[in-house]
Amino acid sequence: MHDLHAILFIAALFCCTSTFAAEKYENATPWSYQRILRPVVPVVKDATWPKDDIDRFILARLEKDSLHPIGDASRLTLIRRASFDLLGLPPTQEEVERFVHDSAPDDVAFAKVVEAFLQSERFGERWARHWLDVVRYADSVGRVWNAPFLYAARYRDWVIDSLNADKPYNRFVAEQIAGDLLPATTVLQKRDQIVGTGMLALGSMDLQEGSYEQFLLDQVDDQIDVVSRAFMGLTLSCARCHDHKTEPVSQKDYYALAGIFHSSRTLSGTPNRNDEARGGYVSAEALVDLPTALNERVGPPTKLPAGVHSMDDIRTMGNPKETVRYDHDPHFCMGVIEGEIKDCELAVGGKVSDREAAPERGKFGIPALPPLPKIPAQSSGRLELAQWMTQPTHPLTSRVAVNRIWQHLFGEGIVRTVDDFGTTGSDPTHPELLDHLAIRFVEGGWSVKKMIRTLMLSRTYRLASTGNPEHPDAGNKLRWRMNPKRLELEPLRDTLLQLAGKLALDRPEGIQVVGTGGKGRHGVTRGLLSIEDPYRTIYLPVVRDNVPELFSTFDFPGPTQIKGQRDVTTVAPQALFFMNNSMVDELSAEIAGKTGKDVKGVYRLVLGREPSSEEVRDAGELDLQTLVQALLGTAEFRYVF
Amino acid sequence: MPTRRSILQSTSTGFGWLAFNALHQQWASAAAPPKTINPLAPKVPHFAAKAKRVIFMFMQGGPSHLDTFDYKPELAKAEADKVQKYMGSVFEFKPRGKSGIMISEAFPELAKHADDLCLLNGMQTRTNAHQMATVALHIGSETFVRPSMGAWIVYGLGTEAEDLPGFVTINPVGDGGAMNYGSAFLPASFQGTRLVSGGGGVPDLSNGRLSDAQQRKQIEFIQKANRKLLSGDPGNPEIEGIIQSYELAYKMQTSVPEMLDLDKEPQHIRDMYGLDESETERFGTQCLMARRMAEKGVRFIQLGSPGWDHHNNLRESLARQCTSIDKPIAGLIADLKQRDMLKDTLIIWGGEFGRGSGYDNEPYNGRGHNGGGYTMWMAGGGVKGGFTYGSTNDLGNTAETGIIGTHDLHATVLHLLGINHERLTYRYAGRNFRLTDVSGEVAKAILA
Secondary structure: OHHHHHHHHHHHHHHHHOOOOOOOOOOOOOHHHOOOOOOOOOOOOOOOOOOOHHHHHHHHHHHHOOOOOOOEOOHHHHHHHHHHHHHOOOOOHHHHHHHHOOOOOHHHHHHHHHHHHHHOOHHHHHHHHHHHHHOOOOOEOOOOOOOEOOOHHHHHHHHHHHHHOOOOHHHHHHHHHHOOOOOOOOHHHHHHHHHHHHHHHOOOOOOOOOOHHHHHHHHHHHHHHHHHHHHHOOOHHHHOOOOOOOOOOOHHHHHHHHHHHHOEEEEOOOOOOOOOOOOOOOOHHHOEEOOOOOOOOOEOOOOOOOOOOOHHHHHOOOOOOOOOOOOOOOOEEOEEEEOOOOOOOEEHHHOOOOEEOOOOOOOOOOOOOOOOOOOOOOOOOHHHHHHHHOOOOOOOHHHHHHHHHHHHHHOOOOOOOOOOOOOOOOOOOOHHHHHHHHHHHHHOOOOHHHHHHHHHHOOOOOEOOOOOOOOOOOOOOOOOOOOOEEOOHHHHHHHHHHHOOOOEOOOOOOOOEEOOOOOHHHHOOEEOOOOOOOEOHHHOOOOOOOOOHHHHHOOOOOOOOOOOOOOOOOOHHHHHHHHHOHHHHHHHHHHHHHOOOOHHHHHHHHHOOOOOHHHHHHHOOOOHHHHHHHHHHOHHHHEEO | OOOHHHHHHHOOOOOOOOOOOOHHHOOOOOOOOOOOOOOOOOOOOOOOOOOOEEEEEEEOOOOOOOOOOOOOHHHHHHHHOOOOOEOOOOOOEEEEOOOOEEEEOOOHHHHOOHHHEEEEEEEOOOOOOHHHHHHHHHHOOOOOOOOOHHHHHHHHHOOOOOOOOOEEEEOOOOOOHHHHHOOOOOOHHHOOEEEOOOOOOOOOOOOOOOOHHHHHHHHHHHHHHHHHHHHHOOOOHHHHHHHHHHHHHHHHHHHHHHHHOHHHOOHHHHHHHOOOOOOOHHHHHHHHHHHHHHHHOOOEEEEEEOOOOOOOOHHHHHHHHHHHHHHHHHHHHHHHHHOOOHHHEEEEEEEOOEEOOEOOOOOOOOOOEEOOOEEEEEEEOOEOOOEEEOEEOOOOOOEEEOOEOHHHHHHHHHHHOOOOOOOOEEEEOOEEEEOOOOOOOOOHHHEO
C-alpha cells in the first residue's frame, strides 16, 4: 500500500508539471471536469440542528427557501434503516432491544450500531452488489455464443472482500485497471490485485465474430465504456465513430485511450473463435494463471492441471448422461495482462477496415482534466491510466464515488444520473456539498467505510421519511426528510430466508455454472444454484439471457448494462410472488413456526415492531402462516423507512 | 370503510399490467409534488394510425423465399441449363386472388388470403449467421445489446390489456434467447413475458394452500395495512401503486388462465386454426392464443416457429414446415377479419434471412443462407393487401428494388403504429437511443 501511495503521489506531481498541446473542442466543458475547490461551510440560522458540516450544507439550502427539516426518525426506524442499508438484512431482535433501550445519547448509541454493522462481513455482501450493477457483472459472456465465465465469481468475491477490508477506494480503482502492474510486497497481495482486473474481462462479447480485429475493438470499447462510466461518470465510448456529440471529447482522444487497452490482453476464459487459445469457447488457456512467487511472470497457464477446464474437455467426453461440472483451480482467474504494445489506429466511422494514423496512446487532451503521465514505450499504459484516475486532484473519480455512496444511503444521488456526470447528466442538487464530500473522502484516505460512517452519523441521514404531498418540496430534492427506499431483490430474498432461519452465510464452493454456451441439455449455460438455494442472493450465478424470472420481476438490472441506479417498478407479478410463490409459502410456514402461536411475536420478527390492538384483532382472523405471508407482502415490509 | 371497488375507482387511470416509476425518479427538475406514473398506461401515438397491435410470427432458421413468396422463373431456367449450381423452386407458383400475386403451392390455405397480404420481396439483412441475424431482426443491432422491438413499442404506446402483460412472446426461439424480448436499458416492465403454448408461463398464478375466500381475506388484511401506511405517509404514492398491484394480481389469477384456456373456443374456431390436427396443432395453438390476447388488448404478441433451416431435403422439410403454419395463419386472418380486427392488427411474418439460389453442399437438395435478398410479408393494420413490394434480381439472391433493411423494417412497423421512429427515444448513457439507431426509412409504398 505504501508503494502505491508513493506512486500515486509521484504521478500527481508529474501531472501538475506536464502539459500537452490543447486541441480545439466545440463542446463546452461541463462543471464536473473542473478542479474541486474546497467549499466554504455555510453558516446556518439554526445552529443547534446540524451535527456535521454535511448538515450545514443541507440546512443552509433549506433555509434559503425558508424550509426546515422534518423531525428525527425513531430509534426503531433508524436501526432497521441502518441494518438494511449496511447489511441488506433486518436487525436481530436483540440488536433492536439493545439500541432502543440504550441509555446513551442518540449520537453515541447510534454510532455503536453503525460501527458494529460496518464490521460485519454481511456489509461487503450488501455493498458489493451495488458495485456489480455498475460493472455489468455476470457469470456468462452472453450474446451469440453464451459461454460461461468460470471464474467471474472470483472477481465478485474480490469486491466483497475489498469492501469488508475497507480497501482504499483509489486502490480499489487502480487494481481493477492495472492490478497486474501495481507493485506488491507479498505474493498474496499480488494475486489479489490481479483478480481485480477481472472487471475488465466481464464484457458481453460476440465470441463468434468473424473478424478478430473487430472483436478486439469491441472489447476495447466495452472496457473504455465501463472504465469511463463506472469511475468517472463519462460516456467516452460515444466517441468511437465520431467526435463526441455533447462532451469535449474527440475521436482522437478515444483512440488514444483505446491504445492502452489495445496493448493489453484480456483473459476472460471465453476466447473468440480466432483467438490463439485452444479449448473452444471455454478455455483455461485464456485465463490468468496467478503467480506463486513475486517475480513470476503473469500470463495464461503454460500447463493445464488434470480435470475439466474447457469446452474441449467436455466434448472429448462424448455425450455424457450427467451434467459435467468444471473443476475449480485456485490459481486461475479472469483478468487482463500486458499484450502486444502498440497504439490503436483510428477507425474512421468506427469501421475496422477504414483506418487512419494511430494517436499516441494515453495522449488525450480532454479540457480541464489533467493529462496522463507519459507512457513508457514497453508499457500498455494501464498503470499510468490507473495513476491518473486515482490522483487526489482528479475532479471526477472522487465526486463520482461519493455520489454513488450517497445514493445508496439516501436513495438518490446528489447528481441524480450517477453514471453520467457529463453535459447530458443532471446537475447536482447540492454542488458544494458534493465537493465537500469529495475532498473529505480523499483526505480520509479514500476510505469507503469512513465516508459511509460520516454520512450515516449526520443528522440528515437520521431524519424521518414521512412525506407530505402539500410540501413545497414534495419531491424532497432539498433533503428535508429521508426518502423511503424499496427493498431490492437481494435484501428482500435474503430477509425471507433469514427470518425463516434458513439463510446460509457461507459462500458456495466450486464453479456454479455449467454448459458450454452451445445448444442442448449440456450445452446451454446455466447456473447450478436456484432461488430456492439458501445462499445470499449475491452468490447466485447471473447467466446472461437466462436470469431467473424473479430477478427481472424485482428490477434486477440487465447484466449487460452499466447501471448504477436501479429502476423501481411496481408490477402485479411482484404481488403474485408474495401471494402464491411456493418458496414464500414454505418460508412463511417456517417463520410462523419460529414465533410460537404469538401474533405479537410475528409482528416483532417480520416488521420489527409491536402490533396495535386493532392489528392484533384483525390478525386473529388469519392462521399464523397466512398472517406471516400477509405481513411479508405489505408495503411496510417492502420498504425501508 | 373503503371497498376494493371504491379504491380502484379512487385512482385516475386504469392500471393495466401495472407499474410505477419510483417516487425518487420523478422529481428530476420539479419542485412540484411528484405524480404517480404508470409507464404501461396507454399512450397517444405521434400521429393517427391504423394498427393498434402487432402479431409477429418469427420463423427461425431462414425460410426459403424462392420456394414460397418470390417467384423466379429465370432460376428454374438456370437450373435446366445447368448453370453453376442454381436450383429452381421446388414448388409451383400461381397467381392468387384478385390481385394475382404469386405464391407457391406450399401455402394453399394462406394463398386464399392473398388479397390481404403485402409481400416484401426486397428484404435485406447484414449477416448470414443465424444468431446475429435473428438478434438484429429483434433488437435492431447485431453488435450491441439493445431493447427489443416489442419493448420499444410497449414503451412508446403502453398497453390496453387491463390485466395482462403488454408484450407477450409465445414459445420464443433459442437463437438470441431472452435478448429477443428483453428490455436492455429500458425498465424491466417493458420486456416480453414468455409463455409456452397450452398455458403456463406467468409464474405464481395460483395458490395451493389457501381457498379463494381465505386468500381474499388475506389480501384484505394486506390492503388494510397498506392503506393505513398510506394515510400516515400520504407523500408516498408508491404505496398506492402497491395497493393497486394486489388488486390486479388477484384478478390475474382468473383472467390469465381464462385467456389461455383454449377449451373455451367453439369447435368451428378450433377447426379454423387446425387445433385438432397433429401437423398444425402447435402453431395453431399459438395463433389462437394470439387472437385471444389481441382481443384483450395485448400490444405486441410474438409467435415462434423453429425448424426453417433447410440445408438439405428442402422439398420435404419445407413442405412440412409450411403445412404446420399454413392453416393456422389462414385461420387467424379469417378469424380476425370476421371480428373486424384485421384492420387494426398488424401481422408480420418472416425469418432472420432467406435462402440462396443454388444447391447447398451434399446431398445437393437444400439451400444455404441468404441475407442479401429475401421475403417477409405483412397483413392487416394499415398495409396494402394483394400487393408486392420490392424485388430481387432474376436469380433471387440480391434485393434490387424496394429494399428494406432491418432499420427500415422497424421504422415501417413503428410508422404503422403511429410512431415516428426518430422521436421514440430513451436516454441512457448520456444519449438518446432509438430502435432504428441513426437510420431507417419508412416503406411508404406499402401503406394502405
